[in-house]
Amino acid sequence: MTKEKRIEALFKRLKTEKKKALITFVTAGDPDLPTSKKIIQGLEKSGADLIELGIPFSDPMADGPTIQAASERALKKDVHLTDVLGLVKEIRKKSEVPIVLFGYYNPIFTYGLKKFAKDVRAAGADGVLVVDLPAEECDELKSELDRNAIDFIFLLTPTSDDSRIQLVASKASGFIYFVSVTGVTGARKSLSTDIPKLVKRVRRFTKLPIGVGFGISTPAQAKEVAKSADGAVVGSAIINIIAENKGTSGRLLARMGSFVAALKRGVEGA
Amino acid sequence: MKKTPDKLGHFGIYGGRYISETLMPAVMELEEAYNRWKKDPDFKKELAYYLSEYVGRPTPLYHAERLTKKAGGADIFLKREDLCHTGAHKINNTIGQILLAKRMGKKRVIAETGAGQHGVAAATVAAMFGLECEVYMGEDDIKRQLPNVFRMKLLGAKVTPVTSGSRTLKDAMNEALRDWVTNVYNTFYIIGTVAGPHPYPMLVRDFQSIIGVEARKQIKGLTGRLPDLLVACVGGGSNAMGLFHAFLDDKKVRMTGVEAGGDGIRTGRHAASINGGTVGVLHGNKTYLLHDKYGQIIDTHSISAGLDYPGVGPEHAYLHDTGRVEYTTITDKEALEGFQALTLSEGIIPALESSHAVAHALKAARDMKKGSSIIVCLSGRGDKDLNTVSKAFNFEI
Numbered sequence: 001m002t003k004e005k006r007i008e009a010l011f012k013r014l015k016t017e018k019k020k021a022l023i024t025f026v027t028a029g030d031p032d033l034p035t036s037k038k039i040i041q042g043l044e045k046s047g048a049d050l051i052e053l054g055i056p057f058s059d060p061m062a063d064g065p066t067i068q069a070a071s072e073r074a075l076k077k078d079v080h081l082t083d084v085l086g087l088v089k090e091i092r093k094k095s096e097v098p099i100v101l102f103g104y105y106n107p108i109f110t111y112g113l114k115k116f117a118k119d120v121r122a123a124g125a126d127g128v129l130v131v132d133l134p135a136e137e138c139d140e141l142k143s144e145l146d147r148n149a150i151d152f153i154f155l156l157t158p159t160s161d162d163s164r165i166q167l168v169a170s171k172a173s174g175f176i177y178f179v180s181v182t183g184v185t186g187a188r189k190s191l192s193t194d195i196p197k198l199v200k201r202v203r204r205f206t207k208l209p210i211g212v213g214f215g216i217s218t219p220a221q222a223k224e225v226a227k228s229a230d231g232a233v234v235g236s237a238i239i240n241i242i243a244e245n246k247g248t249s250g251r252l253l254a255r256m257g258s259f260v261a262a263l264k265r266g267v268e269g270a
Numbered sequence: 271m272k273k274t275p276d277k278l279g280h281f282g283i284y285g286g287r288y289i290s291e292t293l294m295p296a297v298m299e300l301e302e303a304y305n306r307w308k309k310d311p312d313f314k315k316e317l318a319y320y321l322s323e324y325v326g327r328p329t330p331l332y333h334a335e336r337l338t339k340k341a342g343g344a345d346i347f348l349k350r351e352d353l354c355h356t357g358a359h360k361i362n363n364t365i366g367q368i369l370l371a372k373r374m375g376k377k378r379v380i381a382e383t384g385a386g387q388h389g390v391a392a393a394t395v396a397a398m399f400g401l402e403c404e405v406y407m408g409e410d411d412i413k414r415q416l417p418n419v420f421r422m423k424l425l426g427a428k429v430t431p432v433t434s435g436s437r438t439l440k441d442a443m444n445e446a447l448r449d450w451v452t453n454v455y456n457t458f459y460i461i462g463t464v465a466g467p468h469p470y471p472m473l474v475r476d477f478q479s480i481i482g483v484e485a486r487k488q489i490k491g492l493t494g495r496l497p498d499l500l501v502a503c504v505g506g507g508s509n510a511m512g513l514f515h516a517f518l519d520d521k522k523v524r525m526t527g528v529e530a531g532g533d534g535i536r537t538g539r540h541a542a543s544i545n546g547g548t549v550g551v552l553h554g555n556k557t558y559l560l561h562d563k564y565g566q567i568i569d570t571h572s573i574s575a576g577l578d579y580p581g582v583g584p585e586h587a588y589l590h591d592t593g594r595v596e597y598t599t600i601t602d603k604e605a606l607e608g609f610q611a612l613t614l615s616e617g618i619i620p621a622l623e624s625s626h627a628v629a630h631a632l633k634a635a636r637d638m639k640k641g642s643s644i645i646v647c648l649s650g651r652g653d654k655d656l657n658t659v660s661k662a663f664n665f666e667i
Contacts, residue, residue: 057565057566058435058566058567058568059435059440059441059444059552059553059567060444061443061444061447061448061553062290062292062447062448062451063448064448068434075566080564080565080566081564081565082564105288105551106550106551106552106559106561106565106567107564107565107566108565109550109551109565110550110561110563110564110565111564111565131290132288132289132290132551132554133288134287134288134289134290134291134294136278136286136287136294137278137286137287137288154291155290155291155292156291157290157291157292158292159291159292159293159294159295159296159454159455160291160294160295161295164291164294164295168291179291179292182292182451182452182453182454182455183292183451183452184448184451184452
C-alpha cells in the first residue's frame with residue numbers, strides 16, 4: 001500500500017482539528033545553503049505547516065523586489081535546482097513537513113522533466129508549482145509528476161474565470177494556491193475585501209484545499225484570509241526578516257521564529 | 271507551407287504560452303480581439319490609412335548601386351524601413367496594436383524597449399491616440415540610447431529605468447510583465463518583437479508582414495522577378511519576420527537572419543540565441559535561449575542595444591529547425607564596417623541593428639552572380655547610435 005501523500009494528510013488532519021494551515025515561502029539558498037537549512041527547520045519549529053521552497057531563477061518575472069532580491073542572493077551563492085534538491089534531502093532526514101518546490105519553468109525544463117520528477121521524489125519533496133507553466137502547457141510535466149506521485153500545485157487568480165478554474169482544477173492536486181491580488185509577490189498594507197467571495201467561487205469547482213497568498217504580511221491578515229481559505233501563504237514578509245538580518249543567523253532565526261509563531265496564532269485564531 | 275502557429279500558438283515545438291495564470295485571461299482576451307478585428311473592414315481601413323498617411327508607407331525599395339559595386343556581385347536592394355515615421359520599422363506594429371488597444375477599451379499602454387526604437391514607436395502612437403504610456407528600459411540601455419529616451423519623454427511617456435539583472439532588454443521585459451500582471455484590467459502591453467506568449471509572435475509578425483508584401487511587389491517591378499536572397503538582422507526578429515513572411519512559399523528565395531555575434535561566438539560574449547544557444551523557455555515562449563546548464567539566463571553582449579537579448583522569436587526557431595531560413599552571425603566589428611560602408615557609399619546612416627544585415631549582405635553579394643539580387647531590410651536609421659559609433663571610431667562629437 002502506498003503511503004498517504006503528505007499534503008493530503010496535512011489538510012485532512014487540519015480539517016478534523018478544525019484548523020487552518022500556515023504555509024510559508026522562502027527561497028532556497030537565501031542567504032546561503034547552511035543558513036537556509038536552519039531557516040526551514042526554524043519555520044517548522046515555529047509552526048509552519050507546509051514549506052514552499054523557491055528555486056532561484058535569474059528572471060523571476062512574477063515576483064516583486066523582495067523575492068527577486070532573495071533569488072539574486074541565492075544565485076550569488078551558486079544555488080541551483082540540484083542544490084535545492086540536496087537541501088530537501090537534508091531536511092527530510094529529520095522532518096516530515098510537507099515541502100512544495102516553487103519555481104519557474106526554464107531551470108526545470110533544462111534539468112530534464114523526467115529526471116526532475118524522479119529526483120524530486122527521491123529528495124522527498126511533495127509538490128511542485130511552476131509559476132509560468134499554465135494548465136495549457138503542463139501535460140508533459142504532469143505525466144512525469146503523476147508517475148512519481150508528486151502533487152502538481154497550480155495558481156488561480158482573481159482574473160481566472162469559471163472555465164479556467166475548471167481547467168486548472170482538473171490538472172491540480174494537493175491544494176490550490178489562490179493569488180489574492182492581480183500583481184507580483186510582495187508584502188502589502190491591505191488585502192482585497194473580495195477574497196472570501198473569490199475563494200467561494202473556486203470551491204464551486206474543486207474539493208481541493210485552498211491556500212491564499214500574495215501580499216499577506218501580518219498575523220491579522222493571515223487570520224483574515226484563513227477565515228475563508230484552508231491556509232494562508234506568507235513569503236515576502238518572512239524574506240524581509242531574512243534580508244534585514246542576513247549577517248547574524250542567531251538574530252535572524254530568533255526574529256523569524258517569533259514572527260512565524262505570531263502568524264501561526266493568527267491562522268489558528270481564524 | 272503549413273499554416274503557423276497552431277491554435278495554442280505553437281510553431282512546431284516552439285512558442286506557446288508560458289506565463290502566470292493572472293495573465294492567461296489577458297492574452298486570451300487579446301487573441302480573441304485580434305481574431306475579430308483583423309477581419310473587420312473598418313479596422314483594416316483604419317490601419318491602412320495610418321500606415322500610408324502617418325507612417326509614410328509604402329517605404330521605397332532602393333537599389334543601392336554604389337554598395338552593389340563595392341560588393342561586386344549581386345544587386346543589393348534596401349527596404350527603407352528607416353524612412354518610416356520615427357525612424358524604424360517598429361511603428362508598423364505599434365500602430366496595429368494601439369488600434370486594438372483602443373477597440374478593447376484600454377486606457378493605458380506599456381512597452382519594453384532595448385534600443386528605444388520600439389519605446390519611441392509606442393510613445394508616438396500613444397501620444398497620437400491620447401493614451402497613457404509607460405516604457406520600461408534597462409538602465410544600461412538608457413545610457414547608450416539617450417536620444418531615444420528624450421524623444422519618449424517629449425512624447426509624454428513615462429520612461430522607467432530597470433535596474434535589475436543585466437539592466438538591458440530582457441530585464442525591461444520582466445518589468446513590463448510585472449506591470450501588466452499588476453494593472454491587467456486597464457493596461458494593454460505593446461510587445462515590440464515577434465516573441466512573448468501567443469498571440470504576440472503571430473500578431474507582431476502579421477503587422478510587420480507589410481514589409482515583405484511591399485518588397486515582393488517592388489522587386490518584381492524593378493527586376494521583373496523574385497529576389498535570390500533576403501537578409502535581415504535578428505534580435506527578437508520582428509523586422510526579419512516582417513520581410514520573410516511574404517516570401518516563405520517562394521521556395522527559390524533564400525533567406526538569412528543575422529544574429530548579433532558580439533565579440534565572436536567563441537568568446538561567449540554575443541547575443542546569438544540560435545547560433546549559440548539551446549532550447550528553453552523565457553518571457554512566455556519556448557525558443558532558443560542563451561542560458562547556462564542550470565537554466566539561468568546569461569548576460570548577452572552586442573554593440574547594438576536592439577539585438578542585445580538572450581532569446582529569439584519562436585517562429586525563427588522553427589524556421590531554423592525546418593531549414594527554411596539560414597541564421598548566421600556578424601560581430602560588433604563587422605557591423606561597424608557595414609555601418610561605415612553604407613554611410614560612405616550611399617549617404618544612408620543605418621541603425622547598428624540594421625548594420626548587421628548590411629555587413630552580411632556585403633559578404634553574401636560577393637559570392638553571388640551578377641544579375642542576382644538581395645533585399646536587405648534596413649530596419650532603422652542610425653541617429654540614435656551616434657554616441658556608440660563615435661566612441662567605437664574614437665570620434666569626438
